[in-house]
Amino acid sequence: xxxxxxxxxxxxxxxxxxxxxxxxxxxxxxxxxxxxxxxxxxxxxxxxxxxxxxxxxxxxxxxxxxxxxxxxxxxxxxxxxxxxxxxxxxxxxxxxxxxxxxxxxxxxxxxxxxxxxxxxxxxxxxxxxxxxxxxxxxxxxxxxxxxxxxxxxxxxxxxxxxxxxxxxxxxxxxxxxxxxxxxxxxxxxx
Numbered sequence: 001x002x003x004x005x006x007x008x009x010x011x012x013x014x015x016x017x018x019x020x021x022x023x024x025x026x027x028x029x030x031x032x033x034x035x036x037x038x039x040x041x042x043x044x045x046x047x048x049x050x051x052x053x054x055x056x057x058x059x060x061x062x063x064x065x066x067x068x069x070x071x072x073x074x075x076x077x078x079x080x081x082x083x084x085x086x087x088x089x090x091x092x093x094x095x096x097x098x099x100x101x102x103x104x105x106x107x108x109x110x111x112x113x114x115x116x117x118x119x120x121x122x123x124x125x126x127x128x129x130x131x132x133x134x135x136x137x138x139x140x141x142x143x144x145x146x147x148x149x150x151x152x153x154x155x156x157x158x159x160x161x162x163x164x165x166x167x168x169x170x171x172x173x174x175x176x177x178x179x180x181x182x183x184x185x186x187x188x189x190x
Contacts, residue, residue, distance in 0.1 A: 020048025089126035099140035120185035129160035
């Protein structure tokens with residue numbers, strides 16, 4: 001994804017999956033970076049993620065509805081198929097459920113299915129220091145990485161913060177790092 005493409009050529013589709021975190025309020029930054037990189041971006045949220053985003057604004061910016069729930073039987077798919085997905089911010093809840101194969105939300109269903117289809121996946125968790133040390137979360141991160149998901153987590157990505165202070169650290173979140181990881185998954189260095 002290095003530059004603009006002719007309008008007749010299909011652009012690669014990136015699903016940005018936003019979970020229930022205050023960081024999701026700024027997911028438009030990731031959308032903008034991805035669009036500048038040539039992606040056709042679709043936003044999907046978890047039910048709690050939907051509480052933080054401006055759905056109408058994201059739909060306007062992407063040209064696609066923001067999806068949160070499974071479609072009804074017989075309804076047509078309104079989003080093009082994904083060429084890659086990034087879960088950002090990924091919550092402890094979503095990471096744990098994803099690693100367990102639980103598909104009780106559209107976001108999780110898409111992730112589990114994409115993994116089975118070999119779609120490149122990147123997860124960028126955002127949580128506090130207390131939640132980050134839970135053994136189930138650490139095991140889930142390890143499991144996802146073992147299964148081929150690129151997991152960006154740790155002090156080299158974003159330093160962990162004490163509970164209740166996450167909103168003070170939103171400005172420093174490295175949105176471009178997650179997008180670079182997606183590019184690396186699609187175009188690995190030779």
